[in-house]
Amino acid sequence: MSDQRRRRLAALLDGLTAAHVDSLLVTSLANVRYLTGFSGSSALLLVSQREALLITDFRYQTQAADEVGDSARVLIEPQSLWAGLWQQLAQQPGVQVLGFESAHLLHRDFQRLMEAGARWQWRPTLDLVETLRERKDPEEVQLIERAANVAIRALERTLAEVRVGMTELQVAGVLERALRDEGSEGFPFPSIVASGSRSALPHARATSARVREGDLLLLDFGAEVEGYCADITRTVVVGRASAEQREIYDVVRHANEQASHSIRAGMTGRDADAIARGYIEQRGYGDLFGHGLGHGVGLEVHEAPRLSRTADGALAEGAVVTIEPGVYRPGWGGVRIEDDVVLDAAGPRILTKFTRELIEIPG
Amino acid sequence: MSDQRRRRLAALLDGLTAAHVDSLLVTSLANVRYLTGFSGSSALLLVSQREALLITDFRYQTQAADEVGDSARVLIEPQSLWAGLWQQLAQQPGVQVLGFESAHLLHRDFQRLMEAGARWQWRPTLDLVETLRERKDPEEVQLIERAANVAIRALERTLAEVRVGMTELQVAGVLERALRDEGSEGFPFPSIVASGSRSALPHARATSARVREGDLLLLDFGAEVEGYCADITRTVVVGRASAEQREIYDVVRHANEQASHSIRAGMTGRDADAIARGYIEQRGYGDLFGHGLGHGVGLEVHEAPRLSRTADGALAEGAVVTIEPGVYRPGWGGVRIEDDVVLDAAGPRILTKFTRELIEIPG
Incomplete structure (x- = not known):
């Protein structure tokens, strides 16, 4: 991973601790690009102390591998990015309290967190990545x-x-x-x-x-x-x-x-x-x-x-x-x-x- | 008002009745344009049986008047569109149960409805205007x-x-x-x-x-x-x-x-x-x-x-x-x-x- 991206991720993890969440679901595409280099138009990024996980779709298979390198683990999800997210979260028992980006999540997707994602605790966050980007x-x-x-x-x-x-x-x-x-x-x-x-x-x-x-x-x-x-x-x-x-x-x-x-x-x-x-x-x-x-x-x-x-x-x-x-x-x-x-x-x-x-x- | 816009508003009002809401807060700019003709980048549209009310900011004063005509009442709000909305709603005692566009409202703004807008009941809706546009x-x-x-x-x-x-x-x-x-x-x-x-x-x-x-x-x-x-x-x-x-x-x-x-x-x-x-x-x-x-x-x-x-x-x-x-x-x-x-x-x-x-x- 480039030193630049390593520094950004480390700074974000400090921010998560301060915000009392153990992971962050990043839905802003500009924030995804800042943290991983991925420039596609469809992605969910899950950042935890353990890893950064980028979920995208088949259209971006080649591009995601090229752009992201080892900045994140890339998962190509054939059906729905959200289905991929629930599956991955279920395999990470350490993750319990997740932040989400209140300024970059539509109410429709917030409902997904409250319904399909109800096993986890979700906390709205503001500007955790934007502040780093400043x-x-x-x-x-x-x-x-x-x-x-x-x-x-x-x-x-x-x-x-x-x-x-x-x-x-x-x-x-x-x-x-x-x-x-x-x-x-x-x-x-x-x-x-x-x-x-x-x-x-x-x-x-x-x-x-x-x-x-x-x-x-x-x-x-x-x-x-x-x-x-x-x-x-x-x-x-x-x-x-x-x-x-x-x-x-x-x-x-x-x-x-x-x-x-x-x-x-x-x-x-x-x-x-x-x-x-x-x-x-x-x-x-x-x-x-x-x-x-x-x-x-x-x-x-x-x-x-x-x-x-x-x-x-x-x-x-x-x-x-x-x-x-x-x-x-x-x-x-x-x-x-x-x-x-x-x-x-x-x-x-x-x-x-x-x-x-x-x-x-x-x- | 043009016949075209009158038909659209009438069809939407039928949709509101079917969705069991008495008004709809329209936050999709494409839906705002469809219903009123307004093409600016900042607007809230409140559609009720009584009227259509477009709230925008000072940059669009001339443009809104030109484009909207009598399709909606236009309110130029100097501070925040949301502040204008609460004020207007308070003057419409008939409005109690409002729909909002779940696919076009950020969680951050949904929180406004739950907090500053807590006097009213808010119901998520999907595709009420999009279906007409089809x-x-x-x-x-x-x-x-x-x-x-x-x-x-x-x-x-x-x-x-x-x-x-x-x-x-x-x-x-x-x-x-x-x-x-x-x-x-x-x-x-x-x-x-x-x-x-x-x-x-x-x-x-x-x-x-x-x-x-x-x-x-x-x-x-x-x-x-x-x-x-x-x-x-x-x-x-x-x-x-x-x-x-x-x-x-x-x-x-x-x-x-x-x-x-x-x-x-x-x-x-x-x-x-x-x-x-x-x-x-x-x-x-x-x-x-x-x-x-x-x-x-x-x-x-x-x-x-x-x-x-x-x-x-x-x-x-x-x-x-x-x-x-x-x-x-x-x-x-x-x-x-x-x-x-x-x-x-x-x-x-x-x-x-x-x-x-x-x-x-x-x-």
Whole structure:
């Protein structure tokens, strides 16, 4: 087993002891991947002091053996993963009190635990693995940085191709093809391409709306390398920027820069959020920044920690977080500038090395 | 309210009565969209005899009003959707016994019902809305057919561009850009582009493996129009097909054709599966067809009904299902041919009108 996975499992076992359970049923696929390397879409992982046991189905026979190695014993279950679980548990008399992941188990499956699994005691747990994932090791940061580089190169290629008259969907197509060409394994979330007044919608996708001269054009998208995600946003102007566009862009750019340079491990997520929010408020746009400053990024594109007005946990050293302030004026448009930053002991380091200067693309 | 949505809500209310609940908390976003038109990523929908109430957050204020119209009362909740729910429920004294969607509620949220929602009685329900969704109305079939046409045109453009030496990721990029150009709102699932022996993996994604002369090349992907999905697979040969490739292709093609022409509403999912499976067994390849024949497709790319050896429900008239037999020889490669078929009263009608003849693309 790699040292990395051995450390993760050992840390999780400490967590189980603290949570007063002797084993944990892991149902989050991102958590399964973190602990075993398995990237398939169907798995139950049972972690006990004795062993880690991965149960999956016939489709993943070859893949599971390749990916998991000796990180876990792999069981290919022909009928139902749950039937396999009951059978295996019956052979482990030492296992009596099991934790399950309350945030990753559907009520339907919880009923299975209460019925077919009634011989055992089940305790809900929260964030036992997620907390470990918050602190990235150097190999993980490297993968996120590789994903960030893929995203950056794809963005450069896309901005060189965008023209007035293209639909947002066409722009998304250029971007996504470039992401694939640069090696992205997938799209961690639906690409946001929002032009004109649609850039004021923080959760726009791409539509058949056409890019027009003078528009703000917001691109928010991800890349994925070996399961690790990067998440970046840039907002450009098509043609020459107006004074108002410049003003709002300048506010968001400075808010991003201040937060990206001042954020530190040990701060709370609220304190980090306040750096950008305080600046935006001071410039008079506080009411137009309606969402939190950012979120962790790693095997999932949204993971712990959160940076927001209500996040009172301290940020772990090694966490990778997005810094994504925005100012949105309904009916007019919005600007968001998002970077991924790792919180090293020595200070923050920006992984998405793409200019934050205002870009005016040819109209 | 549109007649379509009025019919759906009325049918659901009948279902609630039969399930002995006076209201239903809908947490599946696909079910929310079906009932109200709302396509955002954050919502709770409460359906009672008195009204339908959609609770969402500030990001969706404009979008919710536009999409929902008078299908539901929309409440924008500044803090937490759940806090909004408790407050609203407290004002509806008639509501006492509520159903919730057991297959779409995390244990963590179930605990909210048991704690903050302890004033009310909660009953798990299964498939109350999904059963309605199984039978598509003509407008829904039209949208799936439009998505199928987007997928077909993108596939044509992609096959014209694939060349030996491209990586699977590059092929995915060509395909996904073409999907966007043709108007696909998104990718319903990660595109599968699997070359050579990787085509034997039923759940391959795309990798940096290069397409080689003589390879089987399997493309399985989706398109989305107004929320409705199409799902298609074709397997081609790069260069000239070998005798063994032709033989296996022929088996799968005939299995698809027999099932696509003989499937009928009223049959069980098992009977439909048996048409293709029986043929593949008769040709001597039964052991190499390890998955079910297909699944429903609509607002989700995998939905009810299932076509498999264990599916004993009768297929509804108006259901749209995939027909996707495959033969997979580990280490050698695999062939899958997938179409989307609507089960009209008069018989099956194929929505993915793309040839099933073996295509050899220039090597």
